[in-house]
Amino acid sequence: MSRAEELSRRLREELGNLVLDLETGTPGRLFIDVSKEALGKVAASLKNQGARYQAAVAYDARKTGQGFGLIHTFAFDRDSLLVAVRTFAPEDDPEFESITPLIPGAGWSEREYIDLLGLKFKNHPEPRRLVLSDDWPEGIHPLRRDVPHDLMPPAAEEVAFRLEKAPAGTSIIPFGPFHASLHEPAHFSVYVDGEDIKGCEYRGFMTHRGIEKLAQTELTYNEVPFVAERICGICGSVHSVNYAQAVEAAAGLKIPRRAEFIRTVMLEIERLHSHLLWLGVAGHLIGFDTVFMQSWRIREKIMWLAEKITGNRKTYGMVIIGGVRRDIERQRASEIRVVLTEVEKEMLALEKAILKDKAIHKRTKGVGHLSKEAAVSWNLVGPVARARGLAIDVRKDHPYAAYDEVDFEVVTADSCDVWGTLVVRVKEVYEAIRIINQCLDKLGRLPEHEPLSLVLEGPVPSGRQGLSVVEAPRGEAVHYVLTGDDNRPERWRVRAPTYAHLQAVPDMLLNNKLADFPIIVGQIDPCISCTDRVLVIKLGQGRAELLQKQELERISRSRRKER
Amino acid sequence: MLKKLSRRAFRRSLWVYHCNSGACNGCDIEILNVLTPYYDVERFGIRLVGSPRHADAILLSGAVTRPTLPLVKKVYQAVPAPKLVFAVGSCAIGGGCWYDTYNVTGGGEKAIPVNYFIPGCPPRPEAIIYGVALALGLVDKKVVPVELKQMEFPVDMYRWQRLLETNNVIYKLLGEEDDRLNFGGKRDGQDSAG
Numbered sequence: 190m191s192r193a194e195e196l197s198r199r200l201r202e203e204l205g206n207l208v209l210d211l212e213t214g215t216p217g218r219l220f221i222d223v224s225k226e227a228l229g230k231v232a233a234s235l236k237n238q239g240a241r242y243q244a245a246v247a248y249d250a251r252k253t254g255q256g257f258g259l260i261h262t263f264a265f266d267r268d269s270l271l272v273a274v275r276t277f278a279p280e281d282d283p284e285f286e287s288i289t290p291l292i293p294g295a296g297w298s299e300r301e302y303i304d305l306l307g308l309k310f311k312n313h314p315e316p317r318r319l320v321l322s323d324d325w326p327e328g329i330h331p332l333r334r335d336v337p338h339d340l341m342p343p344a345a346e347e348v349a350f351r352l353e354k355a356p357a358g359t360s361i362i363p364f365g366p367f368h369a370s371l372h373e374p375a376h377f378s379v380y381v382d383g384e385d386i387k388g389c390e391y392r393g394f395m396t397h398r399g400i401e402k403l404a405q406t407e408l409t410y411n412e413v414p415f416v417a418e419r420i421c422g423i424c425g426s427v428h429s430v431n432y433a434q435a436v437e438a439a440a441g442l443k444i445p446r447r448a449e450f451i452r453t454v455m456l457e458i459e460r461l462h463s464h465l466l467w468l469g470v471a472g473h474l475i476g477f478d479t480v481f482m483q484s485w486r487i488r489e490k491i492m493w494l495a496e497k498i499t500g501n502r503k504t505y506g507m508v509i510i511g512g513v514r515r516d517i518e519r520q521r522a523s524e525i526r527v528v529l530t531e532v533e534k535e536m537l538a539l540e541k542a543i544l545k546d547k548a549i550h551k552r553t554k555g556v557g558h559l560s561k562e563a564a565v566s567w568n569l570v571g572p573v574a575r576a577r578g579l580a581i582d583v584r585k586d587h588p589y590a591a592y593d594e595v596d597f598e599v600v601t602a603d604s605c606d607v608w609g610t611l612v613v614r615v616k617e618v619y620e621a622i623r624i625i626n627q628c629l630d631k632l633g634r635l636p637e638h639e640p641l642s643l644v645l646e647g648p649v650p651s652g653r654q655g656l657s658v659v660e661a662p663r664g665e666a667v668h669y670v671l672t673g674d675d676n677r678p679e680r681w682r683v684r685a686p687t688y689a690h691l692q693a694v695p696d697m698l699l700n701n702k703l704a705d706f707p708i709i710v711g712q713i714d715p716c717i718s719c720t721d722r723v724l725v726i727k728l729g730q731g732r733a734e735l736l737q738k739q740e741l742e743r744i745s746r747s748r749r750k751e752r
Numbered sequence: 753m754l755k756k757l758s759r760r761a762f763r764r765s766l767w768v769y770h771c772n773s774g775a776c777n778g779c780d781i782e783i784l785n786v787l788t789p790y791y792d793v794e795r796f797g798i799r800l801v802g803s804p805r806h807a808d809a810i811l812l813s814g815a816v817t818r819p820t821l822p823l824v825k826k827v828y829q830a831v832p833a834p835k836l837v838f839a840v841g842s843c844a845i846g847g848g849c850w851y852d853t854y855n856v857t858g859g860g861e862k863a864i865p866v867n868y869f870i871p872g873c874p875p876r877p878e879a880i881i882y883g884v885a886l887a888l889g890l891v892d893k894k895v896v897p898v899e900l901k902q903m904e905f906p907v908d909m910y911r912w913q914r915l916l917e918t919n920n921v922i923y924k925l926l927g928e929e930d931d932r933l934n935f936g937g938k939r940d941g942q943d944s945a946g
Binding site for chain 2: 322323331336338340366367368369372373374394395396398399400403420421422423425466469470481482485486489492502716718
């Protein structure tokens with residue numbers, strides 16, 4: 190009996206009539222419809238069985254008379270199973286039970302819909318504004334169907350961030366929205382006691398551009414991949430591949446094998462350049478500019494390579510629904526191999542220099558510590574989780590594209606700090622090179638000059654759900670698509686890895702030195718544009734009351750005064 | 753005047769402040785890229801600085817979103833005059849593909865006066881260097897400004913439309929000399945006379 194069947198049987202036993210519908214049609218996916226009352230129970234049951242929370246998707250289903258829909262998605266990494274639990278609330282009472290007390294990582298997902306759809310969550314610990322800007326008027330929820338995509342309520346001047354008060358005994362150091370250590374607009378309000386960070390509040394979502402709304406109102410299925418690519422300039426093709434996979438899953442399409450290999454190659458090329466980029470930025474953040482210059486010098490070869498293959502250094506424009514747009518021919522493949530050999534050689538030299546450098550050891554070891562248990566409870570993914578000993582990797586756990594045919598290793602470290610993430614990312618560069626080489630070998634054996642994409646027969650059926658995950662350089666990116674009429678998705682939800690990571694940043698910062706702030710935030714490789722997609726900001730947790738070393742601090746403070 | 757000024761004041765040393773007002777990172781990494789060994793803009797005396805108060809120029813990337821609009825204005829005020837503003841990439845120029853969504857106010861020009869536009873999605877590092885070098889007078893412009901003017905047609909360009917209105921028939925567009933469309937010249941003559 191497969192895991193999906195076992196799980197559905199168990200849920201039926203536990204909840205009886207509260208489970209309305211179970212759909213196990215797609216391998217590796219389970220779509221469940223439950224009644225509203227059962228949402229908390231299902232979430233608890235899934236959590237107890239070891240599921241990892243991914244994201245929430247809410248949408249306006251008033252057109253069909255169902256009110257508002259809310260979907261929580263979970264992943265069973267060992268069993269290659271993704272579960273989406275859907276429930277509806279009536280239009281006049283859009284209140285759901287909050288699962289945040291149970292799963293802290295769901296906090297943002299739920300707050301997002303308080304803003305965007307006007308939903309309410311019972312027992313949510315922090316039902317504050319997250320996505321919309323401070324001067325956005327109450328009562329207008331942009332993701333609702335009756336709100337046009339270009340609605341722009343008049344701006345209120347001089348609205349300040351509504352941040353929490355600093356806990357007693359600490360002072361506030363503001364970072365951002367524009368700050369030398371943050372390359373994207375985001376505001377961190379860091380509470381410090383002397384040099385030590387005692388808490389942090391985050392207000393982000395400043396690059397929210399309303400992309401999901403745009404896809405639901407203005408674009409068509411095949412235009413979305415190109416806009417999806419522009420969610421993020423670094424991991425763009427992750428989003429376009431992910432979206433295309435979600436639509437293909439919903440429509441039941443099987444794309445040509447050659448196209449799957451080409452997608453894999455592009456994803457790994459992107460991982461190569463992204464990891465080298467991170468390495469450089471990390472070096473820059475700890476004041477070691479040589480690493481910055483050297484790793485970007487190596488990276489430049491990959492940018493040129495991407496331009497050779499696709500015609501653009503970034504935003505490749507390779508993916509459409511049903512396949513890819515350009516081939517990687519035999520001759521191009523040998524060019525790629527030459528570049529990869531060079532990159533690997535230079536990378537080995539750089540790795541030696543980095544991993545043996547005492548300054549880097551001192552700046553990264555023990556910094557930004559977050560335990561394995563905390564990483565699980567915050568649902569961390571990608572290199573940040575792998576640096577905490579969690580061997581989760583979407584490429585292995587939920588194989589997509591051509592990853593089921595390639596052989597690679599999931600790199601983990603167990604130091605639980607910035608050093609671990611650095612080691613994981615450096616090692617993953619070699620794994621990426623290995624994967625590309627294997628893909629090129631297998632591409633060479635597939636027949637050339639065959640169509641690289643499917644020709645769709647008729648429109649994509651409406652009302653189908655598609656759930657797709659892709660391992661972005663930063664971790665797992667989740668795309669959910671509910672197909673609709675008018676040749677465009679009814680709902681498209683993007684959850685970038687940084688969405689999960691940023692929620693854990695206050696925990697990572699706690700009790701570290703202020704000077705380490707940039708690299709601690711940097712260890713998650715924050716990609717704020719991915720996270721924000723839709724709107725504006727904030728979050729945080731002042732944890733000052735929980736300090737255990739308070740006594741020690743009091744003494745050190747009085748000593749300072751004596752001087 | 754600005755041209756003269758930037759040639760004199762900034763030619764050998766231009767400190768730029770990179771202001772991301774809601775970009776996707778694409779332009780930002782290309783901006784950082786111009787500092788790295790292959791492109792190395794420091795040979796022109798160009799440096800990225802961490803504070804707008806130290807800067808001579810702003811490199812604005814990304815569409816200006818609703819929450820960053822007041823912040824971008826503040827950044828502009830913080831830069832001491834004389835100052836230059838470069839809008840880097842399609843989004844900073846006109847808002848890009850999300851120019852009219854609910855949280856995007858549009859291109860950089862809606863917030864602050866922009867002196868130079870560097871197009872591309874994202875612009876190549878070479879394009880960014882070229883744009884800055886152009887402002888500093890290190891290179892010549894590759895294009896000249898084109899003045900748009902309503903063309904004066906030697907023939908009556910509205911004739912076919914009038915024919916359609918009077919006869920309610922769509923004519924296949926043929927050469928001017930074609931007799932079948934000339935209607936013996938008589939009606940045409942009346943038209944132009946009227």
